[in-house]
Amino acid sequence: MDLKKFLAAVGTTAIALLLALGISRAAAQLPLKILNANLAYANFEGLFVLEQGGRTACSRHDLNKWRAYFNQVVHLLPGMAEAWHMRGLCELYLDDRAAAVSDLEKAAALNPRFWAFQYDLGIVYLRQNNVEKARECFQKALATPPQFNAVFIKSSKIYADLIAKSKHTDIDILQRLQEGYRLSFVAAQLTAGAEPATVSAQLPLRLF
Helix, strand or coil, rough: CCCHHHHHHHHHHHHHHHCCCCCCCCCCEEECCHHCCCCCCHHHHHHHHHHCCCCCCCHHHHHHHHHHHHHHHHHHHCCCCHHHHHHHHHHHHHHCCCHHHHHHHHHHCCCCCHHHHHHHHHHHHHHHHHHHHHHHHHHHHHCCHHHHHHHHHHCCCCHHHHHHHHHHCCCHHHHHHHHHHHHHHHHHHHHCCCCCCHHHHCCCCCCC
């Protein structure tokens, strides 16, 4: 597989789709009006610290507030995969490993076609030295359709809020998608022979 050609194709497909959608903020929004009133915690865009692979300190106070918020989301909207995913990442940093694995598995089961759910679950499996399961997740992440991922990110209320507050542009989203597929490709290759601890240290978690 030629990685450069593959990533270029991902970008082209996603760009064409976003243009077809008019790169519109009017994409379908999930019903979170009740939850919007509970967005009282500060620094929501600070969730991006969860992508740093542990290299950046994360406030337990913020983590607990974020987890409490996503507790509400999964209670009211148990079919929202991205809420399970976000809560799972918070739990991972709060050292509640069993809950984190359960939530990330739930997210991947609810939406197996979103690359980040498969990829992050693979990272967690890798940290548990379960290389076979990790590799399977990375391969699934690599096989997810770029066009679906672009639509999912744009139509998710959680991601829409996160993108707006962090001032990510549509170009940023496309670049994140390309980087996500690159990471999935690298992870799938590395798990073919390297030690799990070595591999997981090189791979960051990703929100989307």
